[in-house]
Amino acid sequence: MEAPITFVDDRLLRKVPSWRTYLAAKLGFRNHWYPIKLSREIGESQIVKATLCGENILLKRIDGKVYALRDRCIHRGVPFSEKLECYTKGTITCWYHGFTYKWETGELCDILASPDSKAIGRQSVKSYPVQEAKGAVFVFMGDDDVKPHPLCEDVPPMFLDEDLALEGDSYMVQSNWRVGCENGFDGLHVYIHRTSPLVNDTQRSLPVGHTANSGQIVLHEVDGQPKGVYDEFAHHVSLWEGQVEGDVVVRGVRNTRTDGVPTRTTAASLWLPGVLRVDDFPDAGRHQFEWYVPVSEDEHYYLIMIGKRVTNPQEALDHEQEFWNRWKPVSLDGFNNQDIEARLALQKFYSSDKAWLQEMLIEGDHPIIKWRELCHRHNRGVQRPDHL
Amino acid sequence: MEAPITFVDDRLLRKVPSWRTYLAAKLGFRNHWYPIKLSREIGESQIVKATLCGENILLKRIDGKVYALRDRCIHRGVPFSEKLECYTKGTITCWYHGFTYKWETGELCDILASPDSKAIGRQSVKSYPVQEAKGAVFVFMGDDDVKPHPLCEDVPPMFLDEDLALEGDSYMVQSNWRVGCENGFDGLHVYIHRTSPLVNDTQRSLPVGHTANSGQIVLHEVDGQPKGVYDEFAHHVSLWEGQVEGDVVVRGVRNTRTDGVPTRTTAASLWLPGVLRVDDFPDAGRHQFEWYVPVSEDEHYYLIMIGKRVTNPQEALDHEQEFWNRWKPVSLDGFNNQDIEARLALQKFYSSDKAWLQEMLIEGDHPIIKWRELCHRHNRGVQRPDHL
Amino acid sequence: MEAPITFVDDRLLRKVPSWRTYLAAKLGFRNHWYPIKLSREIGESQIVKATLCGENILLKRIDGKVYALRDRCIHRGVPFSEKLECYTKGTITCWYHGFTYKWETGELCDILASPDSKAIGRQSVKSYPVQEAKGAVFVFMGDDDVKPHPLCEDVPPMFLDEDLALEGDSYMVQSNWRVGCENGFDGLHVYIHRTSPLVNDTQRSLPVGHTANSGQIVLHEVDGQPKGVYDEFAHHVSLWEGQVEGDVVVRGVRNTRTDGVPTRTTAASLWLPGVLRVDDFPDAGRHQFEWYVPVSEDEHYYLIMIGKRVTNPQEALDHEQEFWNRWKPVSLDGFNNQDIEARLALQKFYSSDKAWLQEMLIEGDHPIIKWRELCHRHNRGVQRPDHL
């Protein structure tokens, strides 16, 4: 095969033995669940395109359930989506020679231009397991011989809790997915958020940074459970002033409340295959989930969901309205957009594979290295050129 | 040399021993005649640019005869066409230092800025043999030490027949030339043409497909004659209905005539170096010729000519008018445009060299494999990076 | 490392042993001084971006002196210029996590988000030596362990003379820097300038070319002095007519003066690291200096300066006015623009590394080969992928 074994040069990979497969995973990990769309984006009978780990996928909702097929005819490789042809509810027909596949299994069930071909019933197009949860459509980017793991192993703890109401929105961001993960989890980048309208809106505290070595983290590596790195902000020694040559040039914002309600984020954790949970953010009692889903080498699908524990439908409705009226403009478009800008700038550097060896991380970046190593230990496979 | 031996990775080539050089011939074959322009596009004294197998070429008609030179000065490589300078009818002068070449031979006959250089009379720019026939200008893309073969070995039988009147038009198509060949010759792709206005216009029959194994073909491999694969449609068992899960979802069109005149195409044949002949198409008594001429890795020159046997000038004139009034709108722009769309979709897949090993051909694609193997046996050389 | 040792394939380099490093120096030479901006383009306190040999650089003038830092944070590689943050006159702060560097040395003096990091005071961003002379800002593109050589070794003789008044302007040209050098020094390319308005304006002589072998050159290779090749035009046997097949088709312009003042250029010389001096050009008593400064593989910074010996401030002022009123429109924009066009055409050929072995130089190109060999012997290092 012309294609190299991985997308990244082996001479570079050998230099980072403790996180080798993370460096190799330019297009993400295999055999994991990734959210690919919000449920509301796929109506009944609708066919929707998406790209995951470099593979073009078509999604269709049939009788409420979403199915996913690779958007590439097995015959001569053309995309079905070039000219959609669907003659029955449960099948899709390639417009070129009429190869027809079942949405449910991908099985080649008919060939309109050659109905007695021996390929019928024996071949199939790649079909992806799909699961919906909490308003998002998850796809298992798996090897054919791998039985999908339970979804609960690939999402942060709490996400699937029954009493957690979730609302979200998504963005396409032109950076690699790993750049997204590391920007989100980075404890020092609070520095860029001091100008966010969210600070005033929530009367929150926002330090300028924190002291070196304060980013101690806890690893979650229990079998059958989500794998993640957990950074509790209680350990942080926050800094409220930024100095240059002894003079204060930048000040953080420090709010206190008498009722004991936290005025700032209490923890951040990052989970395989690339999803962040931020506790008490964007406000006390809310939990933000951020997925950085691999699309291509230089693009990721950035899905943000905000969760709140509710006890009745009215509280869920209130949360939904708060999301659209407050968090969408003030937090997603007024805080996370700053992260998007940072990722675009990072991408200029990290798009070169050797940059990963040229960076100069400091004490506060310790959690990021732990994240890379955790990924290396627990990923279930690396997306490779021969998968495309 | 930095340049690899071929454009395609040797590890891929080794996997298809029976059509290795066809896979390698991304930019076409050498030592063959290719049409490069229609005669009417090169008026007397006019200089016209074209690209063939990746080589930029300048054409000029002098006293009725067309000459072709590589559009790249031998001195320091600039294109003559950047700033055309011609001081005599028979020469072209490079605008940079005045290297002057004869159109007839390519010989360096003068250097305006250095008239006593020893290079004069000893060097020359690549000059290509040119031959006109049937309204097209053919160029021999040859090695310097190869005497051009007779044109009649590189065109389909019948094309040069004296009583065949021909009219044509051309398109630039953004796909590899091999994708063009295979789309044109493909017996199953009749499926996409069921919506063409040509069907009604000619009251022709158009099946949905045909049964497996019905694409039996005859190989033409006689020394000194054109090399081609010939697919007679009389062998085909046509299908008039397309079914999905037992229900008819698509119907072909079946016309019959009492006078024995065929209401459908009777045969298709594909000839080296990449030209299709379709008999009784677009209507009984007409023969369509389609060239897929390599321009670059992802572009070919698509020349369509329609021929009809005539016995006098009036019949030739009638044929010309029919071409422009009927076949150009109804067939070229109403039938072959569907093929162009298909090729653009195919190119998304086949632009990756390894795709040629990922396709999954079926029984009816048998003629395409025979075509690839015939090319492998009879081509006279592969265009390589060091030719550019 | 994934990055190859040089930008150019070693199999090509081995074929030109006498000018190997010149072929390798696609992005220029290291440990040389290059002009990067005109002094007038960097006002006090202004921060200006530039790219040299592929490295992005920020320049700032502080209390009159210009400093230069690499525009890439050492922490996670983002460009400072993405969002400039400067809290004190002498420092620049990265907008992402507040790494703060001294303009003078590049030293990391503070980290706003992590003020107790051990990296502070120990690390630094690449800082480039800067020197201003004759209205241009020179940057030493050097290795960290190389002490900058005196500027006078990297500029043509006479350039730094106290009585030489200089004015200049600059262009970004989309060709490799070596293509710029060779186009400028090329003795035969006078051919393209016959249509320049400068000829009439200065009543100068302009031959069509010269006889073969007349381009004898003198090499300057004394230790501690500029290294260059010197082509005195007195050796040239000029040609005043260009012929094709025995007929005169182009005429040069021949002016003579009775006062002995030369009516044409008297010499051209090309100096490391890529700067041309043309004597008695654009008119008697003027000296034109042209730098071809590597920016990227396919771009160079083209700085033209015209010098004249002056004895008092009024003469210097007259020279300045002459530059803007006469030489800028008539010579820079009416003569050197023809060279820019030629370089764009050359780049189409020479952008392929193997083209350097496909060219067919003639007798009059002898000085160009001497230039390449001189570069090979005297450059102080080649810019390599691992410098980027």
Ligand code: FES
């Ligand atoms: S390419 Fe899809 S049916 Fe042939």
Ligand code: FES
């Ligand atoms: S490049 Fe054509 S004459 Fe020099």
Ligand code: FES
């Ligand atoms: S990237 Fe510049 S401070 Fe972190």
